[in-house]
Amino acid sequence: MTPSATGTGVSGEGFQPPARVVMIGAGQLARMTYQAAVDYGVALHVLATSADDPAVTAGAALSLGAYDRVGDLVAAAGHGDVLTFDHELVPPAHLRTLEDMGHVLQPNASALAFAQDKLHARRLLGGVGRLPVPMPAFAPAGTADDIAAFAVTHGWPVVAKARGGGYDGRGVHVLAGPDDARRLLPGSPGTAEPEWVVEEHLDISAELAILVARRPSGQFVSYPPVGTRQEDGMCRELVMPADVPAEVAGEATRLAESIVAGIDATGICAIELFWVADGRLLLNELALRPHNSGHATIEACVTSQFHQHLRAVLDWPLGPTTLVRPAAATVNLVGGAQGVDYAVRLPGALGVPGAHVHLYAKASRPGRKVGHVTALGASTEEALDTARTAAAILTEP
Amino acid sequence: MTPSATGTGVSGEGFQPPARVVMIGAGQLARMTYQAAVDYGVALHVLATSADDPAVTAGAALSLGAYDRVGDLVAAAGHGDVLTFDHELVPPAHLRTLEDMGHVLQPNASALAFAQDKLHARRLLGGVGRLPVPMPAFAPAGTADDIAAFAVTHGWPVVAKARGGGYDGRGVHVLAGPDDARRLLPGSPGTAEPEWVVEEHLDISAELAILVARRPSGQFVSYPPVGTRQEDGMCRELVMPADVPAEVAGEATRLAESIVAGIDATGICAIELFWVADGRLLLNELALRPHNSGHATIEACVTSQFHQHLRAVLDWPLGPTTLVRPAAATVNLVGGAQGVDYAVRLPGALGVPGAHVHLYAKASRPGRKVGHVTALGASTEEALDTARTAAAILTEP
Numbered sequence: 001m002t003p004s005a006t007g008t009g010v011s012g013e014g015f016q017p018p019a020r021v022v023m024i025g026a027g028q029l030a031r032m033t034y035q036a037a038v039d040y041g042v043a044l045h046v047l048a049t050s051a052d053d054p055a056v057t058a059g060a061a062l063s064l065g066a067y068d069r070v071g072d073l074v075a076a077a078g079h080g081d082v083l084t085f086d087h088e089l090v091p092p093a094h095l096r097t098l099e100d101m102g103h104v105l106q107p108n109a110s111a112l113a114f115a116q117d118k119l120h121a122r123r124l125l126g127g128v129g130r131l132p133v134p135m136p137a138f139a140p141a142g143t144a145d146d147i148a149a150f151a152v153t154h155g156w157p158v159v160a161k162a163r164g165g166g167y168d169g170r171g172v173h174v175l176a177g178p179d180d181a182r183r184l185l186p187g188s189p190g191t192a193e194p195e196w197v198v199e200e201h202l203d204i205s206a207e208l209a210i211l212v213a214r215r216p217s218g219q220f221v222s223y224p225p226v227g228t229r230q231e232d233g234m235c236r237e238l239v240m241p242a243d244v245p246a247e248v249a250g251e252a253t254r255l256a257e258s259i260v261a262g263i264d265a266t267g268i269c270a271i272e273l274f275w276v277a278d279g280r281l282l283l284n285e286l287a288l289r290p291h292n293s294g295h296a297t298i299e300a301c302v303t304s305q306f307h308q309h310l311r312a313v314l315d316w317p318l319g320p321t322t323l324v325r326p327a328a329a330t331v332n333l334v335g336g337a338q339g340v341d342y343a344v345r346l347p348g349a350l351g352v353p354g355a356h357v358h359l360y361a362k363a364s365r366p367g368r369k370v371g372h373v374t375a376l377g378a379s380t381e382e383a384l385d386t387a388r389t390a391a392a393i394l395t396e397p
Numbered sequence: 398m399t400p401s402a403t404g405t406g407v408s409g410e411g412f413q414p415p416a417r418v419v420m421i422g423a424g425q426l427a428r429m430t431y432q433a434a435v436d437y438g439v440a441l442h443v444l445a446t447s448a449d450d451p452a453v454t455a456g457a458a459l460s461l462g463a464y465d466r467v468g469d470l471v472a473a474a475g476h477g478d479v480l481t482f483d484h485e486l487v488p489p490a491h492l493r494t495l496e497d498m499g500h501v502l503q504p505n506a507s508a509l510a511f512a513q514d515k516l517h518a519r520r521l522l523g524g525v526g527r528l529p530v531p532m533p534a535f536a537p538a539g540t541a542d543d544i545a546a547f548a549v550t551h552g553w554p555v556v557a558k559a560r561g562g563g564y565d566g567r568g569v570h571v572l573a574g575p576d577d578a579r580r581l582l583p584g585s586p587g588t589a590e591p592e593w594v595v596e597e598h599l600d601i602s603a604e605l606a607i608l609v610a611r612r613p614s615g616q617f618v619s620y621p622p623v624g625t626r627q628e629d630g631m632c633r634e635l636v637m638p639a640d641v642p643a644e645v646a647g648e649a650t651r652l653a654e655s656i657v658a659g660i661d662a663t664g665i666c667a668i669e670l671f672w673v674a675d676g677r678l679l680l681n682e683l684a685l686r687p688h689n690s691g692h693a694t695i696e697a698c699v700t701s702q703f704h705q706h707l708r709a710v711l712d713w714p715l716g717p718t719t720l721v722r723p724a725a726a727t728v729n730l731v732g733g734a735q736g737v738d739y740a741v742r743l744p745g746a747l748g749v750p751g752a753h754v755h756l757y758a759k760a761s762r763p764g765r766k767v768g769h770v771t772a773l774g775a776s777t778e779e780a781l782d783t784a785r786t787a788a789a790i791l792t793e794p
Contacts, residue, residue: 014760015454018739035432038455040743041756041768057412058435059456302751302773317748324721324773342415346437351714354699359438363411371438376699376721 017043019314022079023055024067025086028360028369029290030055032298033086036306042314045079046086047072054360055086070094077103084267084313085289088115089165106216106313107288111265115288119163119197125259125283133259135283136202136274142194147181154200160184161197172233174201203277207284208242209293210256210271213308216315221308222257223301223321225249226293227380228272234367237388238330239380240296240323244275252281259286268309270294292332296374297321299356300328325376329383331391333371335364340394348393349373355390414440416711419476420452421464422483425757425766426687427452429695430483433703439711442476443483444469451757452483467491474500481664481710482686485512486562503613503710504685508662512685516560516594522656522680530656532680533599533671539591544578551597557581558594569630571598600674604681605639605646606690607653607668610705613712618705619654620698620718622646623690624777625669631764634785635727636777637693637720641672649678656683665706667691689729693771694718696753697725722773726780728788730768732761737791745790746770752787 019042023030026048034055037044046055048062056062063079065072067090077083077098083105095109105112114121119140125133139150141160151158160181162171175181185196207228214220227242228235242249256271270291272284294305303311303319311318342359349357359371373391377383416439420427423445431452434441443452445459453459460476462469464487474480474495480502492506502509511518516537522530536547538557548555557578559568572578582593604625611617624639625632639646653668667688669681691702700708700716708715739756746754756768770788774780 014449015758016739017758018743018756031435034456035435038428038432039753039755041739041758052411059431311747314744316744319747320750342413342438346415347711347713350708350716353717356436358436359415361412361414361438 015041017041019043019082019310020045020080021310021313022047022076022083023060023086024073024076024083024090026050026053026055026060026062027086028054028362028371029086030060031058031360032295032304032358033290033306033309034058034060036304036310039307040310042310043080045076047076054362057361068094070097073098074101077101082106082313084309085112087289088112088287092116106266107269108264108266111263112288114263114265115286117163118161118285119194121283121286122197125262133255133262133283134280137200139198140194141185141196141198143187144178144181144185146194147175147185147196147198148178150198151178151181157201159199159201161199163195163197170233202274202282204274205277206242206244206275208244208252208273208275208281209238209291210252210273211291211294211297211305211321212256212260212265212269212271213305213312213318213321214260214266214269215312215318216266218261219318220257220260221318221321222253223294223297223305224323225252226296228293232367234332234334234369235292236332236334237384238293238296239384240300240328240330241380243380248275248281255281255283259283267313268294268305292369292372295358295372296328296330298358299374300324300376326378327380327383328374328376329380329387330372330374331384331387332369333359333373333391333394335362335366335368335370335395340364342394345394349390352386352390352393354386357390357394412438414438416440416479416707417442417477418707418710419444419473419480420457420483421470421473421480421487423447423450423452423457423459424483425451425759425768426483427457428455428757429692429701429755430687430703430706431455431457433701433707436704437707439707440477442473444473451759454758465491467494470495471498474498479503479710481706482509484686485509485684489513503663504666505661505663508660509685511660511662512683514560515558515682516591518680518683519594522659530652530659530680531677534597536595537591538582538593538595540584541575541578541582543591544572544582544593544595545575547595548575548578554598556596556598558596560592560594567630599671599679601671602674603639603641603672605641605649605670605672605678606635606688607649607670608688608691608694608702608718609653609657609662609666609668610702610709610715610718611657611663611666612709612715613663615658616715617654617657618715618718619650620691620694620702621720622649623693625690629764631729631731631766632689633729633731634781635690635693636781637697637725637727638777640777645672645678652678652680656680664710665691665702689766689769692755692769693725693727695755696771697721697773723775724777724780725771725773726777726784727769727771728781728784729766730756730770730788730791732759732763732765732767732792737761739791742791746787749783749787749790751783754787754791 026046031054063076209226211223224241229237270287298304356374375383375386423443428451460473606623608620621638626634667684695701753771772780772783
């Protein structure tokens, strides 16, 4: 219970915070969660790898340490009553250790495993588990031969995904044939645990993300489906609501809710789905934390995903998820050019009426998400047009 | 340019903030301005009297010091390119000193004088100045005899207001007759500068606040008029838009805009007006800073008053002020009971669908504003009902 040396964690003199939450990780998701915590007077303490991390520069109290060192996790956990996460990289054994010590993890270690290990998620959700969740055909892959064997049944190309640790397109490869497979996995056959999942290549009509918030006591709410557009495997643009027929939106929401309840997840959960040309809705992957696909909720919904995450992990009543305007869009700012001068770019972008700019206080680097722009509108086209215009001013070379 | 020892002011490794702003004062207005600064990656440095001040516990970098010590002001001013304020208590001579040293004050010292000194504002705006602003009959008052002389013309009761320093009803007295006047000003007649303004007592139909944001380069925007309801001189409830005829709203807005431009104010300005039973619109007082009457803009308008204040003082493009829903209401949380347990009260209040709760991390004390609740709705009645219900849960004994 030692107070942080570098921040009081929104606890003023004589003020008792309504709750004390610890978040492992201090990136932009923790930054925006912290902004919501300030509204509620909730003390949010983060485990950060650097005092320059986005949540720390926003003001969160911190422990400095590594998410893969159990001692650092335990030290951070002592600063709150509930432990939650801005990424899924904490080793499962450490999560179990924290639970064995009596710390309250939201979501719990068993649920987090579904976000940490794609093979685990595919195996347990794909029919052998409690829920018959529709998903792409898949197989574990330790060698190029495993991939080739899968392709005999499902044809080339195939998609190879690292079981864990991948994000923003890292760890995902489309393989056109056996040569690609050998380049990815040049090693000879062994008996080691397969580190990859190979999946059928799909003809995708749309990618959807369903945000569901769920409390430990079981209450849950869902947001309007989000349509996502990827580029180089990284999410670039999002619209809310997604441009899909109402029955697809409804089925996607029911599927997402059944997954979240089925794995006993808590907090905000992002269930990413493929809507395939043949009409099927298939599970892509899931994240059990505030998610890029929900950034528009800050301005567009009665309750932002960040406020909702705090409410959910604290088992507090959840808030309405309804849109305040008919549509919203978010465009991610992916840092290309070095040395972008925000003193010029930001006023330029704010000259676009209705553009809500969020900068994460991260230096620009190629391929790095450094912020986002959200806009609301009478239609997703209108909102997207506004957000794109402002985002272009902030990122163009 | 010494970096603060206790915060990096939203500037991460390798990230150059778009601007550096200093705010004098670190109360809830600075706290919410800081939350907006985090969105923009703007470094906000505050001059705080305590590390427990609301803006500091939210994460703002700080200088510790007093707003009435010129050395402390100068030290804080070095942390930014623009200096602004969360109150009007800085001595005018110190403001002039800062300007003489080359610091950029937004608003400037001449404009601030209109918010600092009610007699100055009445005299300069009431016909002898540039603008013929309608206002209550008034006179300077140094003694009880001055007040009695005013009452000969205007009748009892009268209203006595301290020239400066008053807020939340402090420094405002309704005087029923000569005995009240003598109790307020028991001293004998002297030649000292009068410290009070005496005004006619009005039959008020409604109190309005018009928020106007103005840039140094002249661009300005106004928000929909706010209706305010006072209790013991402290603002308790606000609705947006105010429940007045369209022609009254229009006249109030034109009047507010002409005052703001006339005194060359910059940043967010709150012009408080009386709508009197005989139909006149009269200037009450003005504040040149983010203002309690604008808190609903956080959720209700495309651009919050706090984002807008930063944009305005930085001479950046101003944002749209339109409502995203037809109506909004804010209820202030005035701390009555000691030891309110927010761990119970806050979840209770969040169980009211659509209640947006903001706690300032201040200990509860009788008569102290410790937070506010905003709600949106199809009508101000609907919004007010939601906000009142949640506020009651947070404050009732």
